[in-house]
Each structure stands twice: as structure tokens, then as C-alpha cells.
Amino acid sequence: MNAPGNNQMIAPKIHKQLVNACAVETTNTILADLGDRWFTLLLDEARDCSVKEQMEVVIRYVNKYGEVIERFMAVVHVATTTTACLKEAIDSLFAKYGLSVARLRGQGYDGASNMSGEFNGLKSLIMEKKSVIDIILQEMDSRFSETTTDLLINMSCLDPRNSFSRFDAQKLVRLAHFYEDDFSWNERMLVEQELETYIDDVRSDEWFEGISDLGALAKKMIETMKNRVFPLVYRMIELALLLLVATATVERVFSAMNIVKTDLRNKIGDEWMNDSLAVYIEKDVFNTVDNELILQSFSEHGVSKNAIVTSRPPLHD
Known part of the structure; x- marks a missing residue:
């Protein structure tokens, strides 16, 4: 210049x-x-x-x-x-x-509830109250379709709190069927066996004690390389974390x-x-x-x- x-x-x-x-x-x-x-x-x-x-x-x-x-x-x-x-x-x-x-x-989901199972618990609580709260229940049912509700309930089974107390292999198998594009037919046949091995492994592993949310579980899976040992389970966790709430x-x-x-x-x-x-x-x-x-x-x-x-x-x- x-x-x-x-x-x-x-x-x-x-x-x-x-x-x-x-x-x-x-x-x-x-x-x-x-x-x-x-x-x-x-x-x-x-x-x-x-x-x-x-x-x-x-x-x-x-x-x-x-x-x-x-x-x-x-x-x-x-x-x-x-x-x-x-x-x-x-x-x-x-x-x-x-x-x-x-x-x-x-x-x-604009304003949706927590993914880790509170939605189902809240809905059950409301059903016990009746009266004017029925209006709230109707509003929740109109916001969440039956498919969406099932999806949230099934995902809650991945919740690691209280030594994975919400774990339910059958519901998680159904979760894999929600994502047919991401789980091949063979993988959907193998996922139940992997889930059974996974839950025994993490419940006996001290590295997974005290984990309280799905995000922390995903990071711990990466740290311990269990995402490679249980790739189908980690894929479920990853898909669950992508659900916007x-x-x-x-x-x-x-x-x-x-x-x-x-x-x-x-x-x-x-x-x-x-x-x-x-x-x-x-x-x-x-x-x-x-x-x-x-x-x-x-x-x-x-x-x-x-x-x-x-x-x-x-x-x-």
C-alpha cells in the first residue's frame, strides 16, 4: 500500500x-x-x-x-x-x-415436559385428582399424541437414576422399533440380548454409581468406551438426547x-x-x-x- x-x-x-x-x-x-x-x-x-x-x-x-x-x-x-x-x-x-x-x-416440542419419565408420572398424578385438573389432562393429551407419549415413556427406561430402577428391556426394544431407519432388522433382533448384558454390566460398575441424568450417562459411556461394547444401547441414548423438549x-x-x-x-x-x-x-x-x-x-x-x-x-x- x-x-x-x-x-x-x-x-x-x-x-x-x-x-x-x-x-x-x-x-x-x-x-x-x-x-x-x-x-x-x-x-x-x-x-x-x-x-x-x-x-x-x-x-x-x-x-x-x-x-x-x-x-x-x-x-x-x-x-x-x-x-x-x-x-x-x-x-x-x-x-x-x-x-x-x-x-x-x-x-x-415447545414447552414439553422432562424426557426422563416425569411426564408419565405427572399424567398419572393428574388422573387421580379429577375435577378441574381434568382440563389440564385434556390439554396434555391434545399436545402429546399417543405415539409421542409412548416414545417418552419408553425413553424414560434409559434413566440411570437409582441404579437404573426404571430400566425395562421390553419397552426399550419397542423404542428401537420407533426408529426403523436407524436400526436394521437384524439389530432389532439383537437389541434385547444387548440390553440384558448392558444392564448387568452398568449396575455392577462403580463408575456408573450416582449418575443422575441421561447426558451424564452418555459421557460416561464414552469415557469407559462402553459405547463400543454396547453400540445399540448407546445409539438409543444418543437418539433420546436428540429429542427436543x-x-x-x-x-x-x-x-x-x-x-x-x-x-x-x-x-x-x-x-x-x-x-x-x-x-x-x-x-x-x-x-x-x-x-x-x-x-x-x-x-x-x-x-x-x-x-x-x-x-x-x-x-x-
Whole structure:
């Protein structure tokens, strides 16, 4: 550069390109961690301060350490909230990030109950009360289909609390039949035998004493390599963890959107808002991205790497 002192990199176009480069590499890091694993989508919709309908997309998956991960993927402006419009937006998003529908599992339940069996217990309790609480029971029955209820009850048999006291091999065999695409016919024939061996093994293993939730069980399976000894059981655990039962992550996305797009910045474009949200919400992932990757992505916009200031955009809590 002939006049490096004038290279302040303060043009709005440069700002947007730099934020986009940061967002792209942050998302690429998330997709690399996802790999070819199963995932579920958590979707919700809200209007921003400029009264535009925005659909938030969050993915949920179990990483290689057995940890349940929820990551922001995108905020997408949708013209309407009809099923066809939302499906088109999701299809476009899948094509953009190279995600396969074959790896998509489960479905989201806005405000659903705990997966570990409390739903069935609560329903039984309500049935004992009668009177006005019958209305609540009717509402729960309308929200949860018979199939969904059976799915939740069967999954509760994986609960590790109290020395796996809820374990029921027959119900878990039925659970495998809920996921016919993920368990071959031969595997469904072998799963009962593996379940019987698994429960004897973990009940006698001191490493599994005191585990109180399914997430901790998955991590302990990975640590002790029992996921390789009992692959069919671990697959059930993984599928159970993918079942979405809350929308807290999406609600946090809404809060972040209101921080990034305010009344004073109500003309911010959809792409710039999405890029800003990706970096802001997933700041822990962004902080792990190597600067060189961001520089390479930024240089693809036609800006020389020698002209790039390597300091990252500031992140505000």
C-alpha cells in the first residue's frame, strides 16, 4: 500500500465483509464438530423491531464426547409463517450448509415436559385428582399424541437414576422399533440380548454409581468406551438426547436479536444481522477460530491479506 496510514478499514462494506468472514468460519467450525452425526432442528419465529418475520434455526446434536450441544445456525427472514414457506427456507438452509435430511432426527416440542419419565408420572398424578385438573389432562393429551407419549415413556427406561430402577428391556426394544431407519432388522433382533448384558454390566460398575441424568450417562459411556461394547444401547441414548423438549436456546437467540437489531439500527440487512448473531451468540466457538482462516475467507472478497487488520471485531456481552 502506498499510504498504509489511510488504510483504516472503516468502510461499511469492509465491516460487513469482515463480519461475514468471521461468521462463515464460526459456522464451519460448528459443522466440523457436527460431522456426519445425527441432529435435530429447533425452530421458532418472531418479529424483529422492524416487524419482519424472522425464523431462528438451532441444531442439537451429541458430540464425540457424548455431550449434548445446541448451536445457532441462522436467522432467516420468511415472508409468511405458512408450512410451505418455512419448509422452503429450511431446504435452502440445508443446501447452503450441505446438511443432509437423512441425518435429521426427532422433532421439537415447545414447552414439553422432562424426557426422563416425569411426564408419565405427572399424567398419572393428574388422573387421580379429577375435577378441574381434568382440563389440564385434556390439554396434555391434545399436545402429546399417543405415539409421542409412548416414545417418552419408553425413553424414560434409559434413566440411570437409582441404579437404573426404571430400566425395562421390553419397552426399550419397542423404542428401537420407533426408529426403523436407524436400526436394521437384524439389530432389532439383537437389541434385547444387548440390553440384558448392558444392564448387568452398568449396575455392577462403580463408575456408573450416582449418575443422575441421561447426558451424564452418555459421557460416561464414552469415557469407559462402553459405547463400543454396547453400540445399540448407546445409539438409543444418543437418539433420546436428540429429542427436543425445551426452547430455551431459541429464546436466547431472540434476546440476542433484540440486542443486535434495535430501533436505532432497524435497517440492518438480513445477511449482516445473521452474520453478527452467529459471531455474537457463538462467541466461544468464534474465539477458537484461527485468524488465518478468517483472513483467507476475507481475502475471497477481493481484499488483499496484506491490507487486512488482523484484530477481530469487538464482542459485547
